[in-house]
Amino acid sequence: MIELRHINKEFVVKKQRVQALQDVSLTINDGDIFGIIGFSGAGKSTLLRMVNALETPTNGDVLIDGVNINALSHNELRQVRKGIGMVFQSFNLLNSKTVYDNIAIPLRLNKVAETTIEKRVKELLEFVNLPDKANAYPTQLSGGQKQRVGIARALATNPSILLCDEATSALDPETTEAILELLKRINKEFNITVLVVTHEIQVIKEICNRVAVMEHGRVVEMGSVLDVFSHPTQAMTKRFVQTVIPERIPDSIVANLQKDTRNYEVIKVRFLGDTVTKHVIYEINRTLLAETNIIFASVNQLQDSALGIFILQVVGDTEAIQSVKQYITESGLEWEVVNL
Numbered sequence: 150m151i152e153l154r155h156i157n158k159e160f161v162v163k164k165q166r167v168q169a170l171q172d173v174s175l176t177i178n179d180g181d182i183f184g185i186i187g188f189s190g191a192g193k194s195t196l197l198r199m200v201n202a203l204e205t206p207t208n209g210d211v212l213i214d215g216v217n218i219n220a221l222s223h224n225e226l227r228q229v230r231k232g233i234g235m236v237f238q239s240f241n242l243l244n245s246k247t248v249y250d251n252i253a254i255p256l257r258l259n260k261v262a263e264t265t266i267e268k269r270v271k272e273l274l275e276f277v278n279l280p281d282k283a284n285a286y287p288t289q290l291s292g293g294q295k296q297r298v299g300i301a302r303a304l305a306t307n308p309s310i311l312l313c314d315e316a317t318s319a320l321d322p323e324t325t326e327a328i329l330e331l332l333k334r335i336n337k338e339f340n341i342t343v344l345v346v347t348h349e350i351q352v353i354k355e356i357c358n359r360v361a362v363m364e365h366g367r368v369v370e371m372g373s374v375l376d377v378f379s380h381p382t383q384a385m386t387k388r389f390v391q392t393v394i395p396e397r398i399p400d401s402i403v404a405n406l407q408k409d410t411r412n413y414e415v416i417k418v419r420f421l422g423d424t425v426t427k428h429v430i431y432e433i434n435r436t437l438l439a440e441t442n443i444i445f446a447s448v449n450q451l452q453d454s455a456l457g458i459f460i461l462q463v464v465g466d467t468e469a470i471q472s473v474k475q476y477i478t479e480s481g482l483e484w485e486v487v488n489l
């Protein structure tokens with residue numbers, strides 16, 4: 150478990166103070182794929198680098214499995230760092246060394262025997278699907294292949310935590326997809342806790358189970374991806390979430406609705422988990438004295454669950470519309486009136 154308790158970090162550059170982190174507290178459980186999202190300068194990288202003590206807090210504590218890593222001796226910290234791999238946006242490979250030698254670096258630093266290194270590098274190259282690239286140089290690889298090497302190097306010492314700093318930000322969408330799949334496999338097959346820093350909400354949606362949203366050095370929202378995506382409370386979170394889970398009624402539909410002279414209300418309904426499969430709208434139209442039309446719908450897969458958003462035009466007299474709202478509530482679904 151990783152615990153960050155009341156972390157503050159201040160940098161002083163040319164006598165100017167920069168408050169990079171302000172009272173940040175987070176708990177990351179074993180087995181999480183925990184995402185930290187925010188715009189540039191929000192403090193994400195600084196926060197990530199606290200976890201392997203590449204940065205030290207101005208005040209506050211960083212605990213890994215209950216151990217305050219900033220109170221450790223140099224040797225003790227080296228042991229802790231063996232259990233933490235790191236992957237970078239710019240890959241950070243040594244261009245003068247082969248793929249094999251790049252992956253072997255952390256093992257050689259830990260004085261592992263060459264025969265063991267050979268076996269480990271071979272199995273890592275298999276795992277990241279680059280079995281024939283051992284003797285290639287980084288300049289001969291694509292961005293996605295370089296990142297696979299970076300990931301293999303990060304896994305070399307069998308870490309229990311993997312830190313990813315914008316690991317897919319330099320890659321095209323297809324390659325990003327493949328690298329995210331690889332991170333998911335690492336988490337599942339090796340039970341490695343993955344901490345992902347990104348400015349791309351798609352990355353959070355694809356692989357994370359929990360998320361913290363950062364703004365100006367603070368965590369402004371945190372929770373399970375399903376909760377945060379279905380009930381974003383902060384303006385910043387809403388902006389991020391709306392880019393992957395659209396719930397805005399297209400202008401042409403709004404124009405048509407505004408021309409409709411019948412008595413109606415527009416209601417947004419959220420379906421979470423298996424309630425997506427309930428035949429609520431069918432039942433409303435079958436049993437109630439209101440006509441209910443779907444004017445917008447989206448269903449998004451979030452980990453093992455689904456988040457559905459339906460925007461309904463409910464036509465009928467006031468009493469009938471009220472009975473529809475009541476039925477939706479009784480069905481255990483959330484709804485809100487949308488003002489056009």
Ligand SMILES: Nc1ncnc2c1ncn2[C@@H]1O[C@H](COP(=O)(O)OP(=O)(O)OP(=O)(O)O)[C@@H](O)[C@H]1O
Nearest residue numbers: 160162167169187188189190191192193194195196
């Ligand atoms: N070593 C440093 N020295 C001085 N200021 C720093 C240092 N590292 C970060 N900062 C400052 O701290 C703030 C947070 O930076 P950080 O890199 O953590 O943000 P970020 O959210 O990761 O953004 P980006 O994605 O652009 O890196 C910024 O104002 C940055 O300029």
